[in-house]
Amino acid sequence: MMQIPGAAVLADTTLRDGLQHEERFVATDAKVWLAEQLVLAGCRRLEVTNYGNPRRMPQFRDADRLLKALRASKILGPLAAGVELTAVTIREQAVERAIQARRDGYGPDRLLLMVATSDAYQRTSSGLSAGEYWRMCERYLPQIRDAGMKVCGAVTTIWGCPLQGRTETATALEFTRRWLELGAGDVEHADHDGSATPDRVYEYFSELLQAFPEPHRHVAHFHTTRGWGLANVLAALQAGMHQFEASLGGIGGQPATLVDGVPVPGVGASYSADDSVTGLVSTEDLAAMLDGMEVATGLDLGRLLETGRTLERILGRRLRSESVRSGPRCRDRSGRQCGAPETPAAPAEVRP
Numbered sequence: 229m230m231q232i233p234g235a236a237v238l239a240d241t242t243l244r245d246g247l248q249h250e251e252r253f254v255a256t257d258a259k260v261w262l263a264e265q266l267v268l269a270g271c272r273r274l275e276v277t278n279y280g281n282p283r284r285m286p287q288f289r290d291a292d293r294l295l296k297a298l299r300a301s302k303i304l305g306p307l308a309a310g311v312e313l314t315a316v317t318i319r320e321q322a323v324e325r326a327i328q329a330r331r332d333g334y335g336p337d338r339l340l341l342m343v344a345t346s347d348a349y350q351r352t353s354s355g356l357s358a359g360e361y362w363r364m365c366e367r368y369l370p371q372i373r374d375a376g377m378k379v380c381g382a383v384t385t386i387w388g389c390p391l392q393g394r395t396e397t398a399t400a401l402e403f404t405r406r407w408l409e410l411g412a413g414d415v416e417h418a419d420h421d422g423s424a425t426p427d428r429v430y431e432y433f434s435e436l437l438q439a440f441p442e443p444h445r446h447v448a449h450f451h452t453t454r455g456w457g458l459a460n461v462l463a464a465l466q467a468g469m470h471q472f473e474a475s476l477g478g479i480g481g482q483p484a485t486l487v488d489g490v491p492v493p494g495v496g497a498s499y500s501a502d503d504s505v506t507g508l509v510s511t512e513d514l515a516a517m518l519d520g521m522e523v524a525t526g527l528d529l530g531r532l533l534e535t536g537r538t539l540e541r542i543l544g545r546r547l548r549s550e551s552v553r554s555g556p557r558c559r560d561r562s563g564r565q566c567g568a569p570e571t572p573a574a575p576a577e578v579r580p
Contacts, residue, residue: 233468235525236470236523236525237525238472238515238518239274239275240273240275240511241449241473241474241480242262242539243259243276243294245480245508246476246507247259248288249480249506249507250543254542254543258542262542263298264304265531266476266535270525270528273311274311274313275340276315276336277295277316278318279323280316280318286487286488295334298313299333314336314339314380315335316339318353320364323371327375337377338380339372340380341379342384343358343362343382343384343403344358344389345383345395345396346389349389369412379410379411379412380412380447381403381404381407381415383403384418384419386400387423389423397428404440405440408440417433417436419450422506429460429467436467443470447472450472450508450509451481451507452510453506458509472509474515476512476549477539477543479543480506513549513551520556537552
């Protein structure tokens with residue numbers, strides 16, 4: 229029989245990795261609404277913004293406003309102790325902005341910093357070599373923790389790089405060790421361009437969990453550029469992983485080079501927003517698949533699907549969720565209606 233964990237944690241990255249690929253600025257109020265609906269559906273880990281240079285990342289020019297609004301939300305406010313908000317901070321100024329926001333009482337709970345096993349990709353994404361980036365992290369991680377925030381260290385280009393080609397998974401294991409030794413609370417293992425195949429995913433996570441046998445400190449992040457995303461999730465599950473990231477509608481990808489008709493400086497060649505094959509595994513489809521496999525997630529699948537339908541209206545196009553069209557399976561083997569929440573997604577008093 230398949231060795232599948234009985235429960236899994238789904239973190240949603242719609243507001244950050246998902247929206248960074250969009251060529252139209254999405255209103256802050258719409259972002260707040262999406263976060264609230266995801267929380268009401270049972271999501272407790274949300275990646276919500278990027279504190280990078282607003283000129284280069286105009287989709288996130290509202291980072292401070294968004295976090296302030298989320299802290300003031302009537303939905304998120306009562307659940308503040310149970311909802312973790314993450315912001316991406318690639319370079320020094322972004323980290324410093326996030327630290328100041330935290331000191332001012334509204335900043336994120338967790339910061340994500342990212343290192344690539346491909347030096348070509350590392351230099352393109354951060355402007356630093358891997359060695360220079362590690363030295364920067366050594367300086368800033370103690371400051372981040374002192375400000376009361378957790379650190380997630382991301383490792384990317386694990387299975388290949390669009391700039392360099394082949395990479396070695398042994399480097400990713402070494403980078404994982406370095407993140408944990410530096411004090412990162414968890415490590416994201418990312419396939420940002422959809423290069424991973426299920427066999428290599430299984431081999432990597434098997435090696436990873438043998439070397440660092442604490443599954444709660446590892447998160448899998450798959451893009452489904454070539455359609456292999458859910459197959460890779462299954463391979464990671466079989467290797468012992470149980471924490472995954474996904475985005476509503478499978479949106480996301482490289483930051484857009486054009487936002488609201490204005491070219492974005494410094495991001496280089498990119499996919500267009502119409503070419504939607506760059507995104508992550510769909511949150512709705514992943515939740516529906518796990519629900520059908522009787523892997524507990526604590527999510528209200530019906531609310532997730534409805535939120536996904538509304539996101540299509542917000543963005544003005546059909547997205548990449550099959551479950552939004554077909555719905556969940558009718559019944560599981562126990563007779564439970566598929567899609568029904570296994571546990572209350574949120575306390576009754578915070579439901580609208």
